[in-house]
Amino acid sequence: xxxxxxxxxxxxxxxxxxSVTEEISEIDGVTDVAVDLPTGTVTVTSSKPLDDxxxxxxxxxxxxxxxxx
Numbered sequence: 001x002x003x004x005x006x007x008x009x010x011x012x013x014x015x016x017x018x019s020v021t022e023e024i025s026e027i028d029g030v031t032d033v034a035v036d037l038p039t040g041t042v043t044v045t046s047s048k049p050l051d052d053x054x055x056x057x058x059x060x061x062x063x064x065x066x067x068x069x
Contacts, residue, residue, distance in 0.1 A: 001031070004050065005043045007067040008059055011035070016064070023058040040067070 008020055017035045024033045024044055032045040044055060056066050 001045060001047065002049045003043060003045045004052075004055075005041055006055060006059070007040050008035075008042050008064050009040060009067045010064045011037060011040055013037075016062075019062040020059060020064060023062040024055060027054050027058055 011017060011020060014037075017037055020042060021033045021035060024030060024042065027046075027050060029046040029048045029050060030044060031047055034043045034045075035041070036043075042059075044050065059066050
């Protein structure tokens with residue numbers, strides 16, 4: 001199992017959370033997506049290491065962006 005946290009900018013409501021969760025969940029290997037709306041932290045659990053570019057693309061598809069680290 002692998003777990004990685006990302007900070008996603010622009011999420012303000014439960015619909016935002018649902019959109020981001022849905023898109024990230026479609027990535028092969030993702031087993032869980034946990035979003036902390038107040039901080040924008042998205043923790044992705046997967047059965048194998050993920051390519052950050054795939055996660056960034058999924059967040060962009062949902063209409064948001066991963067904040068620069």
